[in-house]
Structure formats: structure tokens, C-alpha cells
Amino acid sequence: MKSPFTKKQLVQYRERLEVLIDELDALDSMTKESRRPVELDQTTQGRLSRMDALQVQAMQEATADRRRSEKARARAALERMDAGDYGYCVSCGEDIPAKRLDHDPSTPTCVDCA
Numbered sequence: 008m009k010s011p012f013t014k015k016q017l018v019q020y021r022e023r024l025e026v027l028i029d030e031l032d033a034l035d036s037m038t039k040e041s042r043r044p045v046e047l048d049q050t051t052q053g054r055l056s057r058m059d060a061l062q063v064q065a066m067q068e069a070t071a072d073r074r075r076s077e078k079a080r081a082r083a084a085l086e087r088m089d090a091g092d093y094g095y096c097v098s099c100g101e102d103i104p105a106k107r108l109d110h111d112p113s114t115p116t117c118v119d120c121a
Contacts, residue, residue, distance in 0.1 A: 011094045011102045020112045021088060024081045027113070031074045031081075038067055080113040087115070096120050 010017060087093040094103055098120035107114055114121075 010091060012105070016105070017088060017093065020093070020108060021085065023112045024085050024088075027081050028078055031078045035071060035074055038071065077113070080115070083115065084113040 012020070084093060087095075087097075094108065095101070096103055096117040096119075097115045099117065101117050101119075103114065103117050107118060
């Protein structure tokens, strides 16, 4: 399939996707410490502090899951680009409008199929 975008547009989308993946990897590295298991030793912290730490850990894990999902979407978009399918809806095959991809270059679907 011939891409509905120019080579210049594809290069710009690729760069944005690669930067997004790099930024998400950097965020994962920075928050790794806050996702480590919480100590259950009451001598080092009280019950409420431990509960707070568990809550923070759960929120960080949920955020990390979202980042993994975003990275997977970005990588899938790069794979579609390499296969020549980027810019086409994976559900209906219609062109995804440039404005939609400008907003989120990893989106796999058109507005109607979203």
C-alpha cells in the first residue's frame, strides 16, 4: 500500500515516535526505585507510612503499565511504518487524517473506528 503521507511527513512521525519511546524508557528508569517492594518491617516505619508506601507503589506500577502500553503502541506504529501500512486504520483500512496523527502519531485507528 502506498502511504498517504510524504516522505518528509513519515520522517517527522518516525522521529516523534522514537523520541516518545526514549522518553518513556527514561521515565521508567527514573521511577524504578519507587516501584520496588515495600518493606514490611514495623521497626523502620509505622503502619500508616507503610500503607502510604504501598499506595504510592501501586500508583507507580499502574503508571508503568500505561507507559508500557504507550511504548507498545509506538513500536507497533513504527512496524506499520516499516511495512508501508502507516496512516491506514487497522480496523477499516481507510486513511487516518493527518490531524489525528499529528495529535497522536501512534494511533492505529481512524476516528470512526476509535
